Amino acid sequence: MTTPETTDLADQAGFHHGVVPDVLHTEPAAAPVKFYQVGSFAVGNRLLPLEVRSVQSDPNRTNALTSGHRACQGCGEALGARYALDAAMHAAKGRMVAVNATGCLEVFSTPYPETSWRVAWLHSLFGNAPAVASGVAAAYKAMGRDDIRVVAQGGDGGTVDIGFGCLSGMFERNDDVLYICYDNEAYMNTGIQRSGATPPAARTATTQAVGDEPGNVFGQGKDLPRIAMAHEIPYVATASVDNLHDLEAKVHRAMSMKGARYIHVLVPCPLGWGTASSATVSVARLATQSGLFPIFEAEYGEVVSSVPIRRRVPVEDYLKAQKRFAHLFSPTRRDDVIERLQAQADRNIRRYNLLPQGDSPEQPDLTDQPPRHDPAFTSQTLPTAAEETSH
Amino acid sequence: MRSQMEGSMAVAKAVAACRPQVICAYPISPQTHIVEGLSAIVKSGELTGCEYVNVESEFAAMSVAIGASAAGARSYTATASQGLLFMVEAVYNASGLGLPIVMTVANRAIGAPINIWNDHTDAMSQRDSGWIQLYAETNQEAADLHVQAFKIAEALSLPVMVCMDGFILTHAVEEVELPEQAQVDAFLPPFTPRQSIDPDDPVSIGAMVGPEAYTEVRYLAHDKQMQALELIPEVAAEFKAAFGRDSGGLVRAYRCEDAETVVIALGSVLGTIKDVVDERRERGEKIGVLGIVSFRPFPLAAVAEALSHATRFVCVEKAFSVGIGGIVDSHVRMALTAKGHPIENYTVIAGLGGRPILKSSLHTMLDRVAADDLERPHFLDLDRDLVEREIARSRSERRSGPSAENMLRDLGAVRATPV
Numbered sequence: 048m049t050t051p052e053t054t055d056l057a058d059q060a061g062f063h064h065g066v067v068p069d070v071l072h073t074e075p076a077a078a079p080v081k082f083y084q085v086g087s088f089a090v091g092n093r094l095l096p097l098e099v100r101s102v103q104s105d106p107n108r109t110n111a112l113t114s115g116h117r118a119c120q121g122c123g124e125a126l127g128a129r130y131a132l133d134a135a136m137h138a139a140k141g142r143m144v145a146v147n148a149t150g151c152l153e154v155f156s157t158p159y160p161e162t163s164w165r166v167a168w169l170h171s172l173f174g175n176a177p178a179v180a181s182g183v184a185a186a187y188k189a190m191g192r193d194d195i196r197v198v199a200q201g202g203d204g205g206t207v208d209i210g211f212g213c214l215s216g217m218f219e220r221n222d223d224v225l226y227i228c229y230d231n232e233a234y235m236n237t238g239i240q241r242s243g244a245t246p247p248a249a250r251t252a253t254t255q256a257v258g259d260e261p262g263n264v265f266g267q268g269k270d271l272p273r274i275a276m277a278h279e280i281p282y283v284a285t286a287s288v289d290n291l292h293d294l295e296a297k298v299h300r301a302m303s304m305k306g307a308r309y310i311h312v313l314v315p316c317p318l319g320w321g322t323a324s325s326a327t328v329s330v331a332r333l334a335t336q337s338g339l340f341p342i343f344e345a346e347y348g349e350v351v352s353s354v355p356i357r358r359r360v361p362v363e364d365y366l367k368a369q370k371r372f373a374h375l376f377s378p379t380r381r382d383d384v385i386e387r388l389q390a391q392a393d394r395n396i397r398r399y400n401l402l403p404q405g406d407s408p409e410q411p412d413l414t415d416q417p418p419r420h421d422p423a424f425t426s427q428t429l430p431t432a433a434e435e436t437s438h
Numbered sequence: 439m440r441s442q443m444e445g446s447m448a449v450a451k452a453v454a455a456c457r458p459q460v461i462c463a464y465p466i467s468p469q470t471h472i473v474e475g476l477s478a479i480v481k482s483g484e485l486t487g488c489e490y491v492n493v494e495s496e497f498a499a500m501s502v503a504i505g506a507s508a509a510g511a512r513s514y515t516a517t518a519s520q521g522l523l524f525m526v527e528a529v530y531n532a533s534g535l536g537l538p539i540v541m542t543v544a545n546r547a548i549g550a551p552i553n554i555w556n557d558h559t560d561a562m563s564q565r566d567s568g569w570i571q572l573y574a575e576t577n578q579e580a581a582d583l584h585v586q587a588f589k590i591a592e593a594l595s596l597p598v599m600v601c602m603d604g605f606i607l608t609h610a611v612e613e614v615e616l617p618e619q620a621q622v623d624a625f626l627p628p629f630t631p632r633q634s635i636d637p638d639d640p641v642s643i644g645a646m647v648g649p650e651a652y653t654e655v656r657y658l659a660h661d662k663q664m665q666a667l668e669l670i671p672e673v674a675a676e677f678k679a680a681f682g683r684d685s686g687g688l689v690r691a692y693r694c695e696d697a698e699t700v701v702i703a704l705g706s707v708l709g710t711i712k713d714v715v716d717e718r719r720e721r722g723e724k725i726g727v728l729g730i731v732s733f734r735p736f737p738l739a740a741v742a743e744a745l746s747h748a749t750r751f752v753c754v755e756k757a758f759s760v761g762i763g764g765i766v767d768s769h770v771r772m773a774l775t776a777k778g779h780p781i782e783n784y785t786v787i788a789g790l791g792g793r794p795i796l797k798s799s800l801h802t803m804l805d806r807v808a809a810d811d812l813e814r815p816h817f818l819d820l821d822r823d824l825v826e827r828e829i830a831r832s833r834s835e836r837r838s839g840p841s842a843e844n845m846l847r848d849l850g851a852v853r854a855t856p857v
Contacts (some may be wrong), residue, residue, distance in 0.1 A: 144635050146505065157645035169508050169635045170644035171531050175501035178493065182505025182513070182634060184488035187461035189511055195637055213501060216494030318677060 121324025321370020452474030555792020
């Protein structure tokens with residue numbers, strides 16, 4: 048991984064100074080690496096130049112979230128948090144503390160006297176992680192220890208719902224905190240209840256697959272990355288655990304800046320989504336490659352880059368891979384609902400320019416086709432949770 | 439230096455003299471003048487090494503204080519009323535984490551009906567939150583208590599709430615001798631946290647504790663409060679030695695030596711009660727006053743000691759436990775039962791939502807106490823006719839409407855609309 052960028056945009060200017068800097072990043076945090084090893088987008092890290100190798104491949108990485116924790120098999124949040132915090136520690140040269148909201152990540156990592164955290168770590172409540180992080184940052188500033196960087200993290204419930212007021216306040220004050228949301232699209236810790244990040248039609252314990260309109264309703268929910276952008280904070284990015292190289296690069300870029308920064312990471316939950324624990328990365332990839340979860344960066348309220356879809360898939364491939372959408376296919380196929388979800392993906396593709404060549408799902412761009420036995424591109428080949436447990 | 443100033447400004451200056459490193463503030467009447475004063479003190483550069491954070495809610499205010507204190511910074515906030523209730527989850531969290539935050543509560547009633555004036559319902563709702571609660575009688579004591587509060591909090595790793603009556607103290611201009619900076623610096627050493635979040639010593643703070651140790655953790659919270667029973671008088675004595683003023687401590691007795699009747703109260707109403715007691719003393723009544731400064735920890739032994747010669751006590755309370763009655767009263771009875779000295783007692787609920795506590799009303803009430811003719815609990819100056827009319831209305835009509843509005847119409851406080 049490259050060393051943290053030395054360009055400190057926030058020091059040049061910033062919205063909090065009343066001026067948007069003249070120089071925003073023009074290149075994405077991670078340059079796309081176009082070669083594959085074993086039929087996936089996973090880059091053969093050993094073949095890369097040293098400076099762009101992943102932090103995770105570094106034997107001297109922090110192991111911020113180390114082994115022994117109690118996350119479920121295939122937990123996307125554990126995967127995302129490990130990469131994100133190791134990258135943040137790398138960028139901060141070890142001078143970093145983490146504030147954690149209540150939720151799966153807090154519970155599975157730390158019942159006293161055990162802890163999987165190899166970083167200084169503070170948990171207070173479900174809804175106050177951004178404010179606690181603001182307090183930590185204010186304390187270090189007051190004590191003249193502003194070499195220490197502060198990262199806060201939480202799930203989608205702690206971020207888009209119960210912690211939203213504190214998060215917006217932290218953004219608005221432009222406090223020097225990087226907040227990372229690990230979005231698995233429902234309250235998984237309490238047993239898969241709907242959150243403000245649950246997508247339409249998804250089945251949860253409180254939006255069950257019953258009635259005329261089974262699953263979560265359309266027209267609700269928050270697009271928090273865009274809400275974060277509306278605060279005109281220095282940096283907002285989305286990322287997904289299907290592209291950990293990109294996640295690491297975005298954490299590095301965020302850590303190179305000062306002020307309030309926000310990264311929203313899609314982290315599939317095998318339990319809540321009804322996917323095989325081996326399918327976490329693949330199903331995340333279907334989310335990004337369908338356009339349902341756009342991957343982009345924004346600075347001071349403006350989108351500065353997006354990661355193009357490499358081989359577009361219809362949303363149906365993504366939906367079929369998950370039991371939480373099973374009611375869209377059985378007993379009656381709900382083409383009307385699938386079309387509405389496809390329209391959402393299409394809108395994302397337009398909004399973030401995810402298909403610069405104007406590709407369509409009917410005519411996939413074959414110039415960049417991965418080897419044919421990549422399981423990520425035919426959802427039919429993905430094992431379902433039921434199949435996995437029957438093994 | 440003695441000078442005339444508003445209570446809020448005295449507190450702001452006393453807090454600033456304690457050199458807090460993080461102040462977080464969200465405005466709510468009647469606390470606003472305190473945080474406004476501190477804002478000016480920090481922004482003008484008078485207080486350096488301090489971050490003043492304007493937060494978006496009281497929940498955030500307490501949460502910022504939690505983060506700042508956990509990072510090792512001396513942290514302060516102030517609130518009142520709805521604000522205190524809005525931050526409750528974080529209030530409990532701060533004490534559970536053992537963070538020595540100091541918070542002023544400018545005591546105010548709780549809605550509905552919304553009411554901005556003074557009583558103790560807000561702070562009393564937090565009596566089980568694990569915080570130490572000190573109640574100031576005067577603006578001088580309010581200022582002094584903050585200096586002591588930081589010392590007590592940091593010695594025990596427990597947060598301290600300094601309660602001062604909203605408007606009656608916060609907005610009153612009185613002569614106050616401000617603690618001098620050099621004196622405060624000598625009295626209050628820099629804050630050394632017991633544990634802090636620090637990359638040089640990466641620990642996990644705030645993790646889950648199950649049934650195997652939760653009881654012991656809670657016991658230790660109680661034990662710390664018991665330690666505070668020892669420490670609070672020590673700090674008050676040390677304060678007197680350094681500043682020459684009697685402020686703080688657990689309880690303060692006034693003319694109690696031979697008193698048969700002792701009136702017990704918290705906060706600014708003690709001044710009015712002392713005047714009433716002086717007048718009754720002149721008439722030969724053996725009556726005294728016991729002011730409770732420390733409501734948490736509750737000084738059972740000190741209260742029992744102060745009442746050891748009394749034959750009855752009267753608790754004048756600015757809050758009550760709906761559905762049972764007096765709060766302070768039940769504590770005092772516990773103190774006396776423990777000493778095997780149960781005596782006649784009366785609860786008087788007074789001053790709710792800013793209703794003035796008049797000397798004449800107190801005299802009438804105490805006359806009835808002297809005749810052992812007072813209902814329990816007694817609501818001082820309750821307009822019983824007004825209440826009875828509303829009770830009758832609600833019994834006769836299903837859709838009788840909002841009681842608060844009905845009673846104000848009956849009073850003629852709002853213009854009656856044609857039916």
